Amino acid sequence: MAGSTPASLSVDSATGAALTDRPARSTSLGGEAWRRFRKHRLAVVSMVVLLLIIAAIGLGPFVWKVPINDIDFGAKLRGPSLTHPFGTDDLGQDVLARMIYGGRISLAVGLAAMFVALIVGVMIGAIAGMASGRVDAALMWMTDLFLSLPQLPLLLLVIYLFRDALKSMFGVEMGVFVLIVLVIGGLRWMPVARLVRAQFLSLREKEFVEAARALGASRIRLVIRHILPNAMGPVIVAGTIDVAAAIIAESTLSFLGLGFPPDVPTWGRVLFDAKDYLDIAPHWALFPGALIFLTVLSINFIGDGLRDALDPRRVL
């Protein structure tokens, strides 16, 4: 916002002069953000790491064709070797293949839960920010209420109560997936709602919105065309961090033995199975744990870089 004042002044004085003032290379909004993002070295490194992880779990099954449930008691609890780069578990199943499979689920849960949180958060925040008055107060009271709910106990409670119903509705794997995504997303929308509301409150008083309103734009058009795009910066940052939080939440549930069933080797689930063999087969626990850590760390760093890139006011 700070940069807009001199630009508009020079445009006012003479359009031709203003053009020569600007740097020769025209920078788009995205290009500018990318330039700021690149300055955050750790964020760039994290992006490379995350892309490598995504590529590995995306292309892994085509390269590493060992089935995830190939039981071989002769080779159980082996350390890393050439035939099994990540070692084997207590049934002699290949840990690498299971990591690749589990990574897909963990990332899918993270992304889907993020979308649920963003959709709910943006809707509630937008309604509260546009409505103001009693509706706003009620929605914000609800947001504060959800913020003070103890997340993990409630997550466990909901999963305990609804697991069987959803299993019969969508099947075992899909039911648990839908449930976990909805619940994690449903408990993560509050920060987004607050951000969106705060953005809406300040944006809707801005001149360009007033201009659009004067031109006869409807309320919905105002929100979708003019206000929402300008409010998206912090929302994207919050969404990125939500992916990391959702991955941790899913792994936690699986680690407590209450997430996906045993035959679906998500990273948390593998860790749960491996924790009783720490003394004889530490590799079995270390690989999934390290993968969760690396993924979450790189997503968090990317979020930090995006904050610098998309939300320039918050840079010191």
Next chain:
Amino acid sequence: MSRTYILRRVLIAIPSLLGISLVLYTVLALAPGDPFGELVTNPNVPPEVRIALREKFGLDDPVWIRYVRWLSAMLQGDWGFSFVSRMDVDDLILQRLPTTVAVIGAAQLLAITVAIPIGVLAATRPYSVFDQIANTLAFVGFSLPTFFTGLLLILIFSVQLDWLPFVYRSDVQATGWKWWWEQFRQSIMPVTVLGLFQGAALVRYVRSSVLDVIKLDYVTTARSKGIGEPKVITKHVVRNALIPVVTLVALQLPVVFGGAIVTEQIFRIPGIGSLLISAILANDTPVIMGVTFVFSCLVVAFNLIADIVYGWLDPRIAFR
């Protein structure tokens, strides 16, 4: 601080507690399954008995009547009976609660004592090497899930080095100093896991909060009066910078409880977190509801305490 401020805060806490109980009850009411579902399939129970039972327990009443009845029972301390443990739910929870509160409290203390000096030092030298290392470590700290750090610590200190016990025991056979020493030894790992996770998040809050304060005019005034830098930082900057941190510590509590459940499960600490997990695995609904309710009450209580402390630290708030 005026008494009306405290009273107002307490009055605000009550509707949020009611709201939380409403959410909990809604979840329970929406859940499929019937507490008497078993009786339907049991051929020894005639349908007339089933209907009489439902009437007796008021299961066919409108939802809101059932909610009021449930809430008043909860408020009167009638939390139901755990069929698995064969005792009243409130007794069961009261037995387990002190351990959980002790572990969470110790972890919070550790988090605060680690985070405040590091955060302040980092903020007084922004973008220095120390700041960058602290920031990176903070990111690493809150990206490490508690279940993984717990396993790592067990792997290093219990399995490899054999220094610390990895199972928390509530029946330590010792007295006097020996008892305290054993308690200390078995608490180190769980408290470290929980405390460092908390501390990592806190470092960033402390840093940004100190950065907000350090540029204010009164700090420059203090400096220009010739007060030494250490005194400016401790007396003028930190005291004011910590005010928002108090709220953040309270707001983080729901997350801490999540971490506590996991830590209790890993180290087999007999607190309410592991009680919750075992109750879920044993389908012990009264205990599950009770523990969740206790967690919610703790969150509301700590928010209330934070509000009151906030008003005490910053009198401007109390007058608004």
